[in-house]
Amino acid sequence: MFILFIAFVEEMKTLSLEEWISPVYLANSFPERAKKRFISNKPFSHLVFQQFLRSEKVVALEKALAKEDFHLKDADLFTFFQTNDLVGTKNKVLQDFRAFLSSSAFTSFISKITNIRLVPQKIDLAGSLYTSTHHLLPHDDHLEKRKVAFMLYLTTLKKKDGGALGLYASENGNATKIVKRIQPEKNTFVFFTVSKKSFHEVEEVLSSKKRVALSGWYYD
Amino acid sequence: MIDNYYLENLEIIKKSFHEKKDFPHVLLFDFFDNQDYLRVKKQVGKISLKREKKPLFHSYASASLSLELGNLFSSQEFTDFVLAVIGKKLNSSTARIYSFSARDYTLLNDTYNEKAGVDILFDFTEEWDASAGGQITYVDGTGDALKLPIRRNSLMIVRRQKNVQRFVKYVNHIAGKKRRLFVLVSIQ
Numbered sequence: 001m002f003i004l005f006i007a008f009v010e011e012m013k014t015l016s017l018e019e020w021i022s023p024v025y026l027a028n029s030f031p032e033r034a035k036k037r038f039i040s041n042k043p044f045s046h047l048v049f050q051q052f053l054r055s056e057k058v059v060a061l062e063k064a065l066a067k068e069d070f071h072l073k074d075a076d077l078f079t080f081f082q083t084n085d086l087v088g089t090k091n092k093v094l095q096d097f098r099a100f101l102s103s104s105a106f107t108s109f110i111s112k113i114t115n116i117r118l119v120p121q122k123i124d125l126a127g128s129l130y131t132s133t134h135h136l137l138p139h140d141d142h143l144e145k146r147k148v149a150f151m152l153y154l155t156t157l158k159k160k161d162g163g164a165l166g167l168y169a170s171e172n173g174n175a176t177k178i179v180k181r182i183q184p185e186k187n188t189f190v191f192f193t194v195s196k197k198s199f200h201e202v203e204e205v206l207s208s209k210k211r212v213a214l215s216g217w218y219y220d
Numbered sequence: 221m222i223d224n225y226y227l228e229n230l231e232i233i234k235k236s237f238h239e240k241k242d243f244p245h246v247l248l249f250d251f252f253d254n255q256d257y258l259r260v261k262k263q264v265g266k267i268s269l270k271r272e273k274k275p276l277f278h279s280y281a282s283a284s285l286s287l288e289l290g291n292l293f294s295s296q297e298f299t300d301f302v303l304a305v306i307g308k309k310l311n312s313s314t315a316r317i318y319s320f321s322a323r324d325y326t327l328l329n330d331t332y333n334e335k336a337g338v339d340i341l342f343d344f345t346e347e348w349d350a351s352a353g354g355q356i357t358y359v360d361g362t363g364d365a366l367k368l369p370i371r372r373n374s375l376m377i378v379r380r381q382k383n384v385q386r387f388v389k390y391v392n393h394i395a396g397k398k399r400r401l402f403v404l405v406s407i408q
Binding site: 076077079133135137138139162168174175176177199201204206 | 274276325326327328351353357359392393394
């Protein structure tokens with residue numbers, strides 16, 4: 001009972017969407033309107049929310065993430081730097097952000113838009129950093145129970161800098177070609193349904209600009 | 221054609237190949253006499269390569285070996301040398317020439333594991349910046365890896381043991397317009 005009470009208090013601390021999200025996304029009618037766009041977006045369901053968080057939160061997240069340790073990840077599919085899962089972070093700002101993302105209130109917000117039942121308190125979250133030549137080649141993210149992928153960009157890259165999130169059309173379970181590119185823009189929140197056809201890639205960064213993001217997944 | 225140094229030191233090469241336990245291999249730089257290499261390289265430039273892209277698997281250009289290249293890699297001198305190094309008879313083999321330029325790659329595939337065998341790689345890549353990627357890399361699933369250097373006129377012989385798979389690392393924009401060019405003879 002005591003543990004439940006503590007969990008309730010923790011949840012209350014992060015329950016307020018107003019504390020984190022820009023007011024434009026908090027209108028009562030917003031989730032329903034967003035849901036229509038989410039479902040109809042091609043090549044698979046996704047949405048892009050610009051200026052998503054309150055600006056002071058983005059500044060705080062940027063500073064906090066810069067203090068985390070990043071490790072080089074290098075394999076056939078990718079080269080980039082990544083933090084460990086931030087479930088273990090000691091940084092208060094990142095702990096609060098993680099608590100906000102996994103709160104019942106925000107999970108319900110994403111559930112309403114995606115029309116997918118998601119379990120609160122169950123997310124993965126890590127920071128990533130791509131710079132010149134770094135890339136993540138096409139893949140689908142698909143794992144059992146992994147339902148929605150999300151990313152919050154903390155830096156802006158122009159087209160000439162590369163680093164776009166490329167979404168692939170598919171045919172018979174195979175990625176065919178990129179049909180949509182989302183250029184990273186600071187304080188933009190992007191999310192998409194994870195399925196056997198959610199093929200996507202991070203195109204190579206072509207300049208010395210840093211592509212920094214917080215990203216992870218929701219589960220059912 | 222083969223540089224005399226290698227013909228005279230065959231036993232050392234053979235020993236070097238077999239004593240490596242995780243990824244048995246040898247790297248033989250300046251393998252052919254330079255004049256012979258330049259002559260063959262000229263022929264390679266005339267081969268018309270076909271681009272192939274399957275985003276989840278690979279992106280590159282490739283072609284069958286021309287008559288001259290085929291003759292070189294199936295010549296008595298060459299096959300005798302390879303047989304002596306690997307110490308067993310070659311069963312079936314496939315041979316192609318590959319070109320990787322910026323944005324090209326191959327990926328490991330969960331659904332297809334290449335059977336154990338021997339790879340014979342001959343490199344025609346000129347003046348390659350190692351930071352441009354394109355390394356032929358062998359992994360065994362334990363975190364260990366063998367990354368082959370990229371250098372013109374090099375012969376590399378690698379035994380792919382069970383569970384060892386090969387990929388070519390993504391070629392990034394540092395490559396500019398340069399091509400990563402090699403012949404791969406894969407023996408089961």
